[in-house]
Amino acid sequence: MTVTLADVAARARVSPATVSRVLNGNYPVATSTRERVLRAVDDLDYVLNGPASSLAAATSDLVGILVNDIADPFFGIMAGAAQSEIGGPGDGTGRAGGEKLAVVCNTGGSPERELTYLTLLQRQRAAALVLTGGALEDSAHQAAMTAKLAKLADAGTRIVFCGRPPLPDSDAVVASLAFDNRGGGRVLTEHLLGLGHRRIGYVAGPLERTTTRHRLEGHREALEAAGVHGDGESLTVHGPYDRGSGYDATLELLRRQPGVTAIVAANDTVALGACAAVRERGLRIPEDVSVAGFDDLPFSVDAGLTTVRLPLFDAGARAGRLAMGKEEPPPGGIATIPAELTVRGSTAAPRVG
Amino acid sequence: MTVTLADVAARARVSPATVSRVLNGNYPVATSTRERVLRAVDDLDYVLNGPASSLAAATSDLVGILVNDIADPFFGIMAGAAQSEIGGPGDGTGRAGGEKLAVVCNTGGSPERELTYLTLLQRQRAAALVLTGGALEDSAHQAAMTAKLAKLADAGTRIVFCGRPPLPDSDAVVASLAFDNRGGGRVLTEHLLGLGHRRIGYVAGPLERTTTRHRLEGHREALEAAGVHGDGESLTVHGPYDRGSGYDATLELLRRQPGVTAIVAANDTVALGACAAVRERGLRIPEDVSVAGFDDLPFSVDAGLTTVRLPLFDAGARAGRLAMGKEEPPPGGIATIPAELTVRGSTAAPRVG
DNA sequence: ACAGCCGTAGCAAGCGCTTTCTATACGGTA
DNA sequence: TACCGTATAGAAAGCGCTTGCTACGGCTGT
Known part of the structure; x- marks a missing residue:
């Protein structure tokens, strides 16, 4: 035995x-x-014996990290950074003490899965929890999340949001690190406007996500500030955050409005699909059409993609430290993480005429 | 309370x-x-109460998935696929029964972390375990792993390897799904040889990894079969599996042997770095230099990269099913997963002269 | 010299659940 | 009517650990 x-x-x-x-x-x-x-x-x-120990001590050394899509480096980078701070193996402290088991759970963007994982982690009496990725704008789901998180917090779980807007009316969350998606969206479009673009297509993410909305709002703000009025919604297409979506949406955009001179994508992955579609239509980037992304994932430098840089690794690491109580939460528990315009070769002035 | x-x-x-x-x-x-x-x-x-339940029942609903680098889609794709099969949330079975908590642990490629995670999972009395990524060729570490895995298996943990060569002399592992890295390496180099290349640089992965060795062996087999003898080791450079390594190594290769007409990279990420270096030297792909990768990650189609396709998703899903006992292990517990040459625009015949 | 402390170690009572074994009720059969 | 099998529920003994409390020996202080 x-x-x-x-x-x-x-x-x-x-x-x-x-x-x-x-x-x-x-x-x-x-x-x-x-x-x-x-x-x-x-x-x-x-x-x-972990279970026995957890039972007797009424605490566990499990720390959960929830991500929307584990195959997407956007989440992988944050999760990896968080996990490295949470310790467990390799935190240098050796065997004794804070050997946490940092585990990442893949929700696939599904609200039900998100809640179920929360229950599972609650069942395990998780010591802390890092939730990454934008929230869903669905009031029923939001309410369910708030209730669930409150219960977890009650049970002593430290909850941190990373790249996710704060939960209103809740003190369950220790800290929220939110990306400045709106600001990033704004400067990106300002960049395009500054180059002279006026017909800018936008390949947005899924409708009901905060990330999608904020980036889009930044884009629209920039347009309005410049007095540019698109043809209502006709220059915006929504779709999931993947390459195929960027490809399809761009083809659609190009069909609807052959005159577009620039395409802004919801993120870099989508932008890659957009590039493929543009090239397939026999157009050159950036001579005929400029393309821009968001996030600045590692591959974006190779694609020469103009994008908005998000400090994913730093944010993830900070979230990890906050979850472990190694770092003081920001004032009010909320920090906005700046997004920085990164100009590369995929954007240029539109052709005259 | x-x-x-x-x-x-x-x-x-x-x-x-x-x-x-x-x-x-x-x-x-x-x-x-x-x-x-x-x-x-x-x-x-x-x-x-999970711990209480696990204690009393002497089993837990935790399933661990070990990966080398969670920020790398190579692992993310496999882990996501495995996780979706392992169930937990969204397995459709509803609340009752097999609600497993599938968690992925990031070893960062470090042997110590790998072992520590194993201990942590042993402590949690994990129900199953999926180990992804190549193994380290270090006899001390191998022995330690074998011992650890034996103990886990003894305690009832089902262990599955995914994209990892079988452990010799051990019946602890339920099934091993190994990629045909050697075969893939061979066909890739054969493709290049068939195009007429004779001076082929190789940007290899870290020395002590099985994946590195197998891919390199395939490459060398093809060369020898074609009667092409490189300048010993001078056309091979080792480095980590990341973009920077591909970039640096390629610059080095180009310096050493300005006459190389093709560069084979250890994987797609490395290949991206190689492409960047080639272009930075003012050379065109594929006109001046052909570049090839391995894995066929999602971004590779956008980079137009000739590569070797590995069915990462399918392999991960199968590993998940095997871990859950939903699928019969292959005969002998070992299956080799074929790798398929995928030709795109980054390779072409070398310039004449 | 004695009371009071400090530094260590042990005792034993759970933590919240699972599971074996036992008890009860009911219906059918002889 | 007496008996037994079947279906369902309860009692209670742990699972392996943590921790509040107690015990004990040697020191210090008066």
């Missing part, structure tokens, strides 16, 4: 309580005793 | 045992009783 605390205690000739204390390091134990215990642990290859 | 099983039992006027049985659905309970219990559960917003 598996080795238990009692076995270790017997071998070290101490009581189980003492072994527990040595392992947790939260109670004075004489050095000689400690060494004896540690030797026994090694000899027997003892591994603590 | 939090709601416990006993509270639910009291409200439903049954014993705790009955509530447990309703929740687990593994024992006959009269319909009327069941309904009463479920109503009480709803009324009280009861959430099972």
